[in-house]
Amino acid sequence: MTTHAPAPSFIRRLLSGDLPRSRILTVILIAIVVGLVVAPFLVPGARSLNTSAKILIFIALVASYDLLLGYTGIVSFAHTMFFGIGAYGIAIASTRMEPGWTALAVGTSCAILLSVILATVIGLFSLRVRAVFFAMITLAVATAFSTLMSQLSEWTGGEDGITFKMPTIFQPAYRLFEEPVLGIVINGRILSYYAILIAVVVLFLLMLRIANSPFGRVLQAIRENPFRTEAIGYRTVFYRTIASVISAVFATLAGVLMAIWLRYNGPDTTLSLEIMVDILLITVIGGMGTLYGAIVGSVVFMIAQTYLQDVMVLVSKASEHIPLVATLAHPDRWLLWLGLLFVLSIYYFPQGVVGSLRDRARGT
Amino acid sequence: MIDKGAPLLALDKVETRIGPYHILHGVDLVVPEGGATMLLGRNGAGKTTTARTVMALWRASAGTVTFGGRDITREDAPTIARLGVGYVPxxxxxxxxxxxxxxxxxxxxxxxxxxxxxxxxxxxxxxxxxxxxxxxxxxxxxxxxxxxxxxxxxxxRRLLIIDEPTKGLAPAIIANMIGVFRDLKATGVTILMIEQNFALARAIGDTVAVMEDGRIVHHGGMAELADDDALQRRLLGLSMSAHQ
Amino acid sequence: MSKPVTAPVTADIPRQPVDWLPVALPLIVAVAAFPLVGNPWTWLTLTIAGLAMGMIIFTVSSGLMLVFGLMDVLNFGHGAFIALGAYVGLAVLIPLTPWVEATSVLLNSAVFALALCAGVIVAGVVGFVFDRLLIQPVYGNHLKQILMTTGGLIIVEQLIRAIWGAETVSFNLPASLRGSWLLGEAAVERYRIVALGIGSAVFLGLLLVLTRTRIGLMIRAGVENREMLEAMGYRTRHLFVGVFVVGAMLAGLGGVMWGLYLQNFTASIGAQINVLIFIVIIIGGLGSTTGCLIGALLVGLTSNYVGFAAPKIALFSNILLMLLILLWRPQGLYRVVDR
Structure with missing residues (x-):
């Protein structure tokens, strides 16, 4: 059993009273946060900066999904749709309008509006009947949406996607200072990275606040026992729908960040089934219903994805003469291993990293 | 039915939990072979839970259920039904x-x-x-x-478990039911009936058990309870017999 | 099967109020689409295509509907059996190309039947394993069920890619199933008639089993109230495994048919049709075979009419259809299960 040093009250307030509740977890989280803050200086290079930025965006994306899956106990397959709406909002606004801050603002607000409407309609239609219908209907709507996006190629660039420009300070050619700082040129990429970092920190703390608000507690009560909560007088449909709208808005914002980072958007970067699987897997591995799981899970997953695929290439090459192994180890079969890992995690590791660490700290 | 009065069904310190709720807190109930045992008690006393626990539709977390001398606590519902238990939920x-x-x-x-x-x-x-x-x-x-x-x-069947058969029924139908249950008893089948209608309980029952807060608080002959207004009032609340 | 006891049936059996409106829906949709399409012969072609597609979708959905109704298990991996069916059918047809191309109706039929059987058997076996590994361990937990079966779908789909490749595969129908018959000016593809026939046979077969056999009685009873069935002495676990495997087999059968209907597809064929199946299940209502059939026909017809008139919104039209029906009847067209 670990004993906790009392956290300073401002940190407690910042985290809405929801502390990591495990010494090991606290250390890991602090290491991750520090790591992400100094990443551009610690491991310079485009690839590692890209990985760090993706980790940040996935933290926001997965945490917003956890609000739904972990806290509310309903499965949505439309999370990538909202992610995509955010990214397409920026992409379309930045190509149709003069690229710049106005385009960002217009794209973001339109995307949020669309997400709110869609999430409300889906929620009211499906949750009214049965919570499992929600999973089916979100899947149907998300599939239809991604088909539509690839067909509306005039606006979306179809399967190829679209590239667009960002405000000047986020452009790679921009220099904040003449001289390099600590050996690193502070260019638009670095500035984008820190903008995203700040945005993700704010979003995460906001989500932590929502999850620990009275509203969040009602959601958890519904997850544990929908009938009883309904009997006490809470309209479960209403609460679940609101939860799905909130989750959708955060996913949309994550999509906005993704578009800002990549300066490109296409079906593969935001809408694909693979990303949905990534989100599911990270949520489960990190620990459902913990929010902190999104942080731990995203880091583990992104690092694994970036570097394990290299390993797969090696294994596949090395085993060229063993027919089945070579095929299965081929990087194209990455999703196969993700799927296996996903099933095994649900079966053997349902509390995820954060849940397990908290259990350990509690001594159970 | 050589040994009339030997227990056909016996519950020994049965406890049942449904999710987080602890419903039965050690039920001791004996249903003698032949005749009708009435299980009475207020709403929420645990009568239906008792019946469902016997049928293994909910699992006893402690205690034993014996049917015809055989321990059926760990058996599943189909097995229990095939031992000759008819269930009217x-x-x-x-x-x-x-x-x-x-x-x-x-x-x-x-x-x-x-x-x-x-x-x-x-x-x-x-x-x-x-x-x-x-x-x-x-x-x-x-x-x-x-x-x-x-x-x-x-x-x-050897045992019929009937849960509140008269709930919401018109008096004429209830009167008909009393006749039916009496005829059934005459065929030698044992009946365990949950009932709120005291008139019907009195008309059919041979023995009676009263539940409160997940326990049996009274066990005895139907006739004694029927004759003892004070006991009825204490066990079943004021309205029970005055009502009918 | 027990011989019904000859109880004298007196005259005043309460007439069952038959709910005809849902049955009329496909007809209403067909009539409503007429002005949209314009040309009567095109309309006829589209209608037959829609009915054929509907029957195939019914074949693949029926198993999921029963499993969902009977055990409250929502299998997001159902599409895996369909994809398997399609690829196993392919694996039979390609090596037997001489039979496929032969001018003999007998050889053509034989190879077609062989493909169907292979699809059914493989899907059944995989279904059994799927149930053991992915569904039984999380039985009773909706959330985990959805996650596990989604994982299962991904795994099967990836294995298919590993075995048969990720590229689009295409193959030919057996020679005598190709081409069309002319009905006036309407071209009616032969294979669609065959699909209609097989689908109808599946529906009638299911209906017969469900209403005329003891197993069917148990299934229908279990769909409505599984607990009572258990309390009456029936072990529903075996029943469920049986229904699950048969459902997978039907999905395999429908998968072979769907693959031949599309003639070229990728491993995501299963995940794609999953969406349509869910729409059908929601439209049809829980546990109702007839509801499932009507839902499937509606989806098939709508897809074809809209696919002709406004191809870009074909999938949306099915979602719109579902929303309209949910507005009208929040529980679906017919509902047997009362949960």
Missing amino acids: ENMGIFSDLTVAENLRLAAISGQLDPKRLEVIFNAFPAMKRFWLGRAGTLSGGQKQMLSIARAIVEP
Whole structure:
């Protein structure tokens, strides 16, 4: 059993009273946060900066999904749709309008509006009947949406996607200072990275606040026992729908960040089934219903994805003469291993990293 | 039935939890072979939970259930049913998409309907004959209750567990039911009935058990309880007999 | 099967109020689409295509509907059996190309039947394993069920890619199933008629089993109230495994048919049709075979009419259809299960 040093009250307030509740977890989280803050200086290079930025965006994306899956106990397959709406909002606004801050603002607000409407309609239609219908209907709507996006190629660039420009300070050619700082040129990429970092920190703390608000507690009560909560007088449909709208808005914002980072958007970067699987897997591995799981899970997953695929290439090459192994180890079969890992995690590791660490700290 | 009065069903310190709720706190109940045992008590006392625990629809977390000398605590519902226990649940459990005939045919585990028993059922509940090929869902509430009871007695059983058969039924139908249950008793089957209607309980019951807060608080002959107004008042609340 | 006891049936059996409106829906949709399409012969072609597609979708959905109704298990991996069916059918047809191309109706039929059987068997076996590994361990937990079966779908789909490749595969129908018959000016593809026939046979077969056999009685009873069935002495676990495997087999059968209907597809064929199946299940209502059939026909017809008139919104039209029906009847067209 670990004993906790009392956290300073401002940190407690910042985290809405929801502390990591495990010494090991606290250390890991602090290491991750520090790591992400100094990443551009610690491991310079485009690839590692890209990985760090993706980790940040996935933290926001997965945490917003956890609000739904972990806290509310309903499965949505439309999370990538909202992610995509955010990214397409920026992409379309930045190509149709003069690229710049106005385009960002217009794209973001339109995307949020669309997400709110869609999430409300889906929620009211499906949750009214049965919570499992929600999973089916979100899947149907998300599939239809991604088909539509690839067909509306005039606006979306179809399967190829679209590239667009960002405000000047986020452009790679921009220099904040003449001289390099600590050996690193502070260019638009670095500035984008820190903008995203700040945005993700704010979003995460906001989500932590929502999850620990009275509203969040009602959601958890519904997850544990929908009938009883309904009997006490809470309209479960209403609460679940609101939860799905909130989750959708955060996913949309994550999509906005993704578009800002990549300066490109296409079906593969935001809408694909693979990303949905990534989100599911990270949520489960990190620990459902913990929010902190999104942080731990995203880091583990992104690092694994970036570097394990290299390993797969090696294994596949090395085993060229063993027919089945070579095929299965081929990087194209990455999703196969993700799927296996996903099933095994649900079966053997349902509390995820954060849940397990908290259990350990509690001594159970 | 050589040893009349030996327990057919016995619950020993049975505890049942449903999710986070602890409902039965050690139920000791003995149902002697032959005759009818009435299980009385206020709403929420744990009567239905007791019946469902015997049927293994909910699992006892502690204690033992013995049926005909055999420990059935760990058996599943189908096994218990096949030992000769007919169950009429509180909500009747009618298959409304099936016809009356199909409901009865399914209730006969042997696969064959016995014409003689069917005749008995038709005599007791003429509606079953009249609506033989009608969808059970179209029956009235009373007819559904009759069908549920008919299903339980479509084959010979050793024990019938009947959960509040008169709930929401018209007095004329209840009067008919009393006759039916008396005839049933005469065939030698043992009955464990949950009932709120004291008049009916008195008319049918031989022994009685009263539940409160997940425990049996009184066990004895029906006649004693029927004659003792003070005891009734204490156990069942004021309204019970005054009501009827 | 027990011989029904000859109880004298008197005259006043309550007439079952038959709910005809849902049955009329496909007809209403067909009539409503007429002005949209314009040309009567095109309309006829589209209608037959829609019915054929509907029957295939019914074949693949029926198993999921029963499993969902009977055990409250929502299998997001159902599409895996369909994809398997399609690829196993392919694996039979390609090596037997001489039979496929032969001018003999007999050889053509034989190879077609062989493909169907292979699809059914493989899907059944995989279904059994799927149930053991992915569904039984999380039985009773909706959330985990959805996650596990989604994982299962991904795994099977990836294995298919590993075995048969990720590229689009295409193959020919057996020779005598190709081409069309002319009905006036309407071209009616032969294979669609065959699909209609097989689908109808599946529907009638299911209906017969469900209404005329003891197993069918148990399934229908279990769909409505599993607990009572158990309390009457029936063990529903075996029943469920049986229904699950048969459902997978039907999905395999439908998968072979769907693959031949599309003639070229990728491993995501299963995940794609999953969406349509869910729409059908929601439209049809829980546990109702007839509801499932009507839902499937509606989806098939709508897809074809809209696919002709406004191809870009074909999938949306099905979602719109579902929303309209949910507005009208929040529980679906017919509902047997009362949960």
